[in-house]
Amino acid sequence: MTTPRISVTNTNQLTPPAGLVQRILQRIEIEKMRQAIRRSLMFWVSVTCLATAGLATAGLLFFQEAASSGFSTYVSQVWALANNNPALVFNHWQDIVTSIGEALPVVGLVGIAVAIGFTFWSFDKVIGFSRKWRAV
Amino acid sequence: MRFLGTNKKNSLEKSGGFDESTLATLGDAELVEKYRAGAEKAFTVLVQRHTGAVYSFVARYVGGGSEAEDIVQNVFVKVWKHLGRFDIQRNFRTWIFTIAKNTALDWLKKKKAITFSELHTHDDTTLFEETLAADEPLPSDVFDTSRSQEELSTALSTLSADYRAVVLLRLDSQLTFREIAEALGKPLNTVKSHYRRAVGLLDQQLSRTK
Numbered sequence: 074m075t076t077p078r079i080s081v082t083n084t085n086q087l088t089p090p091a092g093l094v095q096r097i098l099q100r101i102e103i104e105k106m107r108q109a110i111r112r113s114l115m116f117w118v119s120v121t122c123l124a125t126a127g128l129a130t131a132g133l134l135f136f137q138e139a140a141s142s143g144f145s146t147y148v149s150q151v152w153a154l155a156n157n158n159p160a161l162v163f164n165h166w167q168d169i170v171t172s173i174g175e176a177l178p179v180v181g182l183v184g185i186a187v188a189i190g191f192t193f194w195s196f197d198k199v200i201g202f203s204r205k206w207r208a209v
Numbered sequence: 210m211r212f213l214g215t216n217k218k219n220s221l222e223k224s225g226g227f228d229e230s231t232l233a234t235l236g237d238a239e240l241v242e243k244y245r246a247g248a249e250k251a252f253t254v255l256v257q258r259h260t261g262a263v264y265s266f267v268a269r270y271v272g273g274g275s276e277a278e279d280i281v282q283n284v285f286v287k288v289w290k291h292l293g294r295f296d297i298q299r300n301f302r303t304w305i306f307t308i309a310k311n312t313a314l315d316w317l318k319k320k321k322a323i324t325f326s327e328l329h330t331h332d333d334t335t336l337f338e339e340t341l342a343a344d345e346p347l348p349s350d351v352f353d354t355s356r357s358q359e360e361l362s363t364a365l366s367t368l369s370a371d372y373r374a375v376v377l378l379r380l381d382s383q384l385t386f387r388e389i390a391e392a393l394g395k396p397l398n399t400v401k402s403h404y405r406r407a408v409g410l411l412d413q414q415l416s417r418t419k
Contacts, residue, residue, distance in 0.1 A: 089264035
């Protein structure tokens with residue numbers, strides 16, 4: 074059974090409102106922006122997670138290094154000495170400072186400083202892109 | 210990584226080396242290929258080409274109003290999002306009407322504004338099949354231009370969503386039955402059956418308003 078192809082000329086297509094094509098294209102541009110912001114946000118959220126994990130690791134390494142180099146022991150001894158005989162510490166402060174500097178776990182300190190800086194920077198990016206996401 | 214504001218293609222690059230008038234002569238499948246190759250203006254041409262038909266279908270399907278424009282915008286956003294996965298072998302027009310119909314239907318469901326004709330069930334049976342006239346009126350009789358758009362909209366709103374889609378795609382968007390079957394994902398004979406019944410129902414409805 075076939076249905077005859079009926080030629081219809083009487084129905085008129087409704088005319089779209091003026092400027093609809095432009096509004097559609099603008100809407101698509103907005104969607105493109107949203108997609109780009111979403112990609113950036115996901116990237117920086119991932120970076121922040123990694124940076125936080127890195128910060129924890131750097132903190133752990135710092136304390137391990139401080140313990141192995143004797144830095145924490147030395148500082149606590151100086152502190153105890155300062156409480157018992159502050160004049161002695163005051164008279165030899167240059168030697169004490171030099172000794173503390175030599176025992177300082179520099180690598181761990183630098184690592185923790187970099188990790189803190191990087192974590193805050195990536196978190197700032199996340200905040201920035203979140204604001205852009207809400208604005209679009 | 211590309212971030213915001215780094216798209217610095219010039220106009221010629223956006224059109225893939227073609228101007229808009231040249232792109233306008235290409236078929237839908239070719240425009241999709243050009244767009245995938247980086248000619249962003251090819252998508253603009255697709256939008257310009259199909260906005261009228263999609264708007265007319267959606268506006269009649271949902272009963273007019275400002276919502277039709279929002280729905281049409283959503284349709285083209287979905288088309289843009291999924292254009293990368295579109296199968297070039299398919300008919301682009303039927304694909305876009307599939308999206309339009311589904312988007313409009315989702316809107317109707319959200320608004321709980323779907324009207325279901327009491328005469329029809331969802332499994333293609335009708336309680337009043339025997340009472341339908343053997344000779345259904347030709348659509349040209351039903352859609353007499355002497356009728357107002359309002360009469361037509363009112364009559365269309367009494368049809369079920371499925372019947373309304375078939376009638377509008379056939380008479381408003383001028384798709385063939387095969388294309389309608391493809392767009393709606395229904396068998397060809399079901400589409401033809403829906404169409405005949407829908408026209409009959411419309412005639413009954415419009416006869417009451419004469």
